[in-house]
Amino acid sequence: MTTAGTLAAHSLPAPDHVLSPYTGWTRAHWEHLADRMLDAVHRHATPRQALIHLPGPMSASGHHSDGLEGYARTFLLAAFRIAGARGADSTGALCERYAEGLTAGTDPASPERWPRLSQCGQAKVEAASIALALHETRPWIWDRLDARVQSNVVAWLAEMVGARVPDNNWVWFQAIVEAFLRSVGGPWQPADIEHTRDRTEAWYAGSGWYSDGADTPAPYRNFDHYSGWAMQLYPLWYCRMSGELAEPGLADRYRLRLRAYLTDLQYLVGADGAPLHQGRSLTYRYATAAPFWCGLLFDAGALSPGLTRRTASGMLRHFSDRDSLDENGLLPLGWYAAHPPIRQNYSGPASPYWASKAFAGLLLPADHPAWTADEEPLPVERGDFVRTLHAPGWIASGTRADGIVRIANHGTDHADHGDVSGHAYDPCYSRWAYSTAAGPELGGPGPVADSHGITRPATPDLDLPGGGPLDSHVALLDAEGRPSHRRPLLRLAVEGPAASSRHRARWPQGPDTERPESATAPLLTTASVLRGPWEVRVVRVDDIPGGDPGTRLRIGGWALAHSQPPATELTTSRAVALTSDGLRAEAAALYGPLVAGIRTSSGRTSYGAHAATVYLHTLQPVRPGELHIAAIALGRALPPVPAVRVLDDAEVQILWPDGHSDVLRLDRPPTPTHSEGL
Structure with missing residues (x-):
């Protein structure tokens, strides 16, 4: 204090x-x-x-x-x-x-x-x-x-x-x-x-x-x-x-x-x-x-x-x-x-x-x-819990040992029906995960007044390093390495410990512009399964029309922030950030050619002056239909990393360290069915 x-x-x-x-x-x-x-x-x-x-x-x-x-x-x-x-x-x-x-x-x-x-x-x-x-x-x-x-x-x-x-x-x-x-x-x-x-x-x-x-x-x-x-x-x-x-x-x-x-x-x-x-x-x-x-x-x-x-x-x-x-x-x-x-x-x-x-x-x-x-x-x-919140499209997981609550978000992006503009979204709505112990990185200094005293809105995600979101995000990277955005999303399923959604990858350039080809951009299906401090996140690129160059994949974990720079550990398949008071973020590759990485930043989150974001990415373009699976964690005394068994290109079994298992199917039709701008 x-x-x-x-x-x-x-x-x-x-x-x-x-x-x-x-x-x-x-x-x-x-x-x-x-x-x-x-x-x-x-x-x-x-x-x-x-x-x-x-x-x-x-x-x-x-x-x-x-x-x-x-x-x-x-x-x-x-x-x-x-x-x-x-x-x-x-x-x-x-x-x-x-x-x-x-x-x-x-x-x-x-x-x-x-x-x-x-x-x-x-x-x-x-x-x-x-x-x-x-x-x-x-x-x-x-x-x-x-x-x-x-x-x-x-x-x-x-x-x-x-x-x-x-x-x-x-x-x-x-x-x-x-x-x-x-x-x-x-x-x-x-x-x-x-x-x-x-x-x-x-x-x-x-x-x-x-x-x-x-x-x-x-x-x-x-x-x-x-x-x-x-x-x-x-x-x-x-x-x-x-x-x-x-x-x-x-x-x-x-x-x-x-x-x-x-x-x-x-x-x-x-x-x-x-x-x-x-x-x-x-x-x-x-x-x-x-x-x-x-x-x-x-x-x-x-x-x-x-x-x-x-x-x-x-x-x-x-x-x-x-x-x-x-x-x-x-x-x-x-x-x-x-x-x-x-x-x-x-x-x-x-x-x-x-x-x-x-x-x-x-x-x-x-x-x-x-x-x-x-x-x-x-x-x-x-006690520990996993709770389904059907209305907002969230799965919540709370752990008694550290008192942290996390959600996987597959229903909220603050976009109107039919909004296919690809405008940059507010990072506080469209991330895949939110929690009570970490917040998203925010771009820029916030809205600023111009020379006439008129306040202009910021573009909070576009001002981030690399031109877009990383933490708690899934993105395809274009030829310049800029990450795609999620909005608008289509909710597929929210039930039990699992939720899934689908969206077109888009590359907005500013508040009112987008890449012309975004209307036929790649289609991503993602899903989350929660248990304890871990989220298993499954990603599949369903189509890549027109040879779009944005085909490398990146899966972001938590932005861990503190008053002092977090300590970091990095191997080929696992990234770890650790604060001096014991809070820990991890991203581990479970399936697919994913490589671990860590990015540090200052002044970007509400939780501390210094942040380290763990993530996984591919070095080569992804192929349509192939699965990439990551384990993402935020907590203190973390249990071992879960494992997965891929049954086919739409079904995955998650094997948790306590002996429990869950089966996830990606291809579940949305209810009710409507186009949602896809």
């Missing part, structure tokens, strides 16, 4: 290892951290508190919008703190501060007035946080505002009524705002609510999971933490805000889905509290705890109070112990400490404060079992 983390730990309340044997954390720790965060941002507020301008590069929406974002997202945190204490303001001035900000922000004549929703798209996002916060603090803030200020607030929010919003989780920002407006006698439009409900139904993928937008037929491919911190949270909060005005049966429907979702989600948390490092907006880090608290807030009945607090406290402590707050008490853009490559074009200095959603548990009273029950162990602490 570095100096900042040590100072933060020393200022925390004393741990209670009787009530909380896994984390030591109690409600007092949550309150303390919330107060520290609110105190730190207050120092960056404008004189009348309406804008909070935190240090850092601005977003694509500009400085003015970023100031509103600072107010709105921290108001959400303040609201949970105020309402959770039933108005008892331990910081001294939270209610007055945020009420004054409302007054100035919604006054058209104020120099601190907020951007209008009709002029700034990002303001629609922030309006939802303000509406939700006003609902939760109504007795202490809204009810005490004078009629003129209330009228100004309603007028500012009212531009959301009938407005167009992106076809994804943003539809719920509209519903949340209109639920609040309806509750205070303001304007609202039934058609907006109906549209939100209808789109949500269209994105429901089963087992509690939602795809975040995209007008695609099943199986969906847009899965990430938004399924929990947005698509599960807002529907039930809409019902909470609407009360008896909510549509009959709606809360029960959403509650059942949250229950199913949490039943899966608990398997994606490491024993150290780390959530799965996958998807966009990872700088919101604490927000990964929000759906767990929602399970209790909305009576979903999925996880016990003791397991809920153990999970949420484990997550918050995981980040707190790793310097998620800087020396000034601010949340920088990053996963732990500041990490510029994690930025996206919509990321501003205050964007990380959607982390406020994690503190929703403070709305549960201090005598609720969520705060009084003994902590219970996570699934990965109870």
Whole structure:
């Protein structure tokens, strides 16, 4: 732990290892951290508190919008703190501060007035946080505002009524705002609510999971933490805000889905509290705890109070112990400490404060079992597991010995149906594997502002050494050695310990270009079988049309990162990276003419300044139909490398060191069948 983390730990309340044997954390720790965060941002507020301008590069929406974002997202945190204490303001001035900000922000004549929703798209996002916060603090803030200020607030929010919003989780920002407006006698439009409900139904993928937008037929491919911190949270909060005005049966429907979702989600948390490092907006880090608290807030009945607090406290402590707050008490853009490559074009200095959603548990009273029950162990602490997550197309493997969870991904790439553009994809979606202990290498410094102050999106994979992805990836290499990309993929099968998918290899050159011949690019079928810390990854190139030169194959293992360069070991058929604290990554050739390699890098992952990526590759072009099989591992005390027996060009038997065996068939038709742009 570095100096900042040590100072933060020393200022925390004393741990209670009787009530909380896994984390030591109690409600007092949550309150303390919330107060520290609110105190730190207050120092960056404008004189009348309406804008909070935190240090850092601005977003694509500009400085003015970023100031509103600072107010709105921290108001959400303040609201949970105020309402959770039933108005008892331990910081001294939270209610007055945020009420004054409302007054100035919604006054058209104020120099601190907020951007209008009709002029700034990002303001629609922030309006939802303000509406939700006003609902939760109504007795202490809204009810005490004078009629003129209330009228100004309603007028500012009212531009959301009938407005167009992106076809994804943003539809719920509209519903949340209109639920609040309806509750205070303001304007609202039934058609907006109906549209939100209808789109949500269209994105429901089963087992509690939602795809975040995209007008695609099943199986969906847009899965990430938004399924929990947005698509599960807002529907039930809409019902909470609407009360008896909510549509009959709606809360029960959403509650059942949250229950199913949490039943899966608990398997994606490491024993150290780390959530799965996958998807966009990872700088919101604490927000990964929000759906767990929602399970209790909305009576979903999925996880016990003791397991809920153990999970949420484990997550918050995981980040707190790793310097998620800087020396000034601010949340920088990053996963732990500041990490510029994690930025996206919509990321501003205050964007990380959607982390406020994690503190929703403070709305549960201090005598609720969520705060009084003994902590219970996570699934990965109870024993090894392999779990099939059908909706996102993932197989998850957790190992009790090291507390790590890994997934094999054969269903998620965040591509719309029919997208054959070959555009560079976000590395946090289309890799073959993700985990709670390692993250993908990210290219470039993140989005940057040009000479006109306009933020341009990065091309995170194209900026990587060699012009494309390596870690947890499968690629064909073209004549210049550039690796192909995976998107769009076609899910074939996700069942038991195995999953498989198929895709055309494409070589994007930038955000809007691709190699002309990519429409007839080679077709790859890949499959993964998981057991313990090992993944056996099978690759077959099914066709190579037109003599395409990109026929050498590369199979990437984990990017192992640490504050110090990992030690490495390399033989012809095996690559090993090892950190000083014992975390180990391996890639071993099991079948086919694969040769091992290791690439080192700096500043590319969220897990440490120095990384080593293990991989396997062929020195000669591959032939259509031949199999290449690798064993990929991430863990601490690794068991021996598994073996394989190739039965034919579509069937492989995996022989595990504990005597267990699995049989994998590559040629399984997708269900339902559709072209997926292939």
